[in-house]
Amino acid sequence: MAGLDDVFGQLFSNADAVALFSPSSSDYERCQTADDLDVLVVATTNDVGAETFVELPLEFEDVAERISFGLEGALEQDVIEDGDELVCATRVFGDEIDTISRVRANADDRTGIYDLFAKSRAEPTVIKAVLELAIELGKKGQKGKPVGALFVVGDAGKVMNKSRPLSYNPFEKSHVHVGDPIVNVMLKEFSRLDGAFVISDAGKIVSAYRYLEPSAEGVDIPKGLGARHMAGGAITRDTNAITIVLSESDGLVRAFKAGELIMEVDPEAY
Ligand SMILES: Nc1ncnc2c1ncn2[C@@H]1O[C@H](COP(=O)(O)OP(=O)(O)OP(=O)(O)O)[C@@H](O)[C@H]1O
Numbered sequence: 001m002a003g004l005d006d007v008f009g010q011l012f013s014n015a016d017a018v019a020l021f022s023p024s025s026s027d028y029e030r031c032q033t034a035d036d037l038d039v040l041v042v043a044t045t046n047d048v049g050a051e052t053f054v055e056l057p058l059e060f061e062d063v064a065e066r067i068s069f070g071l072e073g074a075l076e077q078d079v080i081e082d083g084d085e086l087v088c089a090t091r092v093f094g095d096e097i098d099t100i101s102r103v104r105a106n107a108d109d110r111t112g113i114y115d116l117f118a119k120s121r122a123e124p125t126v127i128k129a130v131l132e133l134a135i136e137l138g139k140k141g142q143k144g145k146p147v148g149a150l151f152v153v154g155d156a157g158k159v160m161n162k163s164r165p166l167s168y169n170p171f172e173k174s175h176v177h178v179g180d181p182i183v184n185v186m187l188k189e190f191s192r193l194d195g196a197f198v199i200s201d202a203g204k205i206v207s208a209y210r211y212l213e214p215s216a217e218g219v220d221i222p223k224g225l226g227a228r229h230m231a232g233g234a235i236t237r238d239t240n241a242i243t244i245v246l247s248e249s250d251g252l253v254r255a256f257k258a259g260e261l262i263m264e265v266d267p268e269a270y
Pocket residue numbers: 148149150193194195196210211212213225226227228229230231246247248249250
């Protein structure tokens with residue numbers, strides 16, 4: 001009778017590296033003792049003191065998301081190469097590693113999402129909540145019609161200084177946070193209207209209906225994008241904010257940082 005190695009051996013054979021997701025110290029040590037095995041640790045903190053470490057900004061609950069994000073980070077940090085075959089070990093059912101998947105790192109799959117999360121000033125959970133909201137808005141639209149939206153996340157004081165109100169601010173004196181369930185309903189309602197949402201580093205919604213007035217000098221965004229995207233790109237050069245923009249015309253969600261387009265995703269693919 002064939003052993004498990006014969007049945008599942010192809011999961012391990014000729015792999016270039018092993019990626020351990022949030023391993024315990026003993027998991028990590030055991031891997032260290034295996035001969036010529038390249039080991040990288042992917043986790044929110046480097047508790048095991050790994051030599052090769054890729055930081056996750058948050059624990060992604062979805063395993064496919066967790067792995068793609070980790071590999072994108074590893075590619076970005078040049079700890080793996082395009083085309084590398086990886087054995088990814090992660091937890092799914094419990095608190096310990098219980099699942100193995102074999103994944104090929106593909107540089108073409110890079111979305112820029114690692115850059116957006118890993119080196120931004122706003123809290124990762126805040127960025128995630130806003131990104132998810134933009135993706136959901138993009139999928140559903142507003143009563144079946146496509147909607148556009150512009151979210152400015154982080155460095156809110158400076159963003160407020162470089163913008164002006166288009167209408168009364170429904171979030172004035174309120175203490176609502178992007179993660180609150182009620183906020184998703186409110187934001188969707190307000191996104192029918194003009195201007196930008198301004199969100200603080202910690203996720204407080206500071207304002208809706210802001211008209212951004214950054215200097216657009218030296219901002220290089222792809223041709224064909226209009227005023228919303230130009231303002232969304234430019235404000236990230238003038239401040240330490242990032243922006244997440246949903247286009248009404250092509251339905252894509254884009255992110256800008258330091259005056260540049262760093263991510264472009266199709267909500268339908270999520
Ligand atoms: N400086 C700005 N600050 C905030 N909102 C803006 C700014 N400029 C434009 N907008 C908003 O973007 C909306 C769409 O403008 P426009 O069509 O020029 O942008 P766009 O980049 O082509 O976006 P879309 O792809 O959604 O059409 C405007 O109705 C307005 O609500």
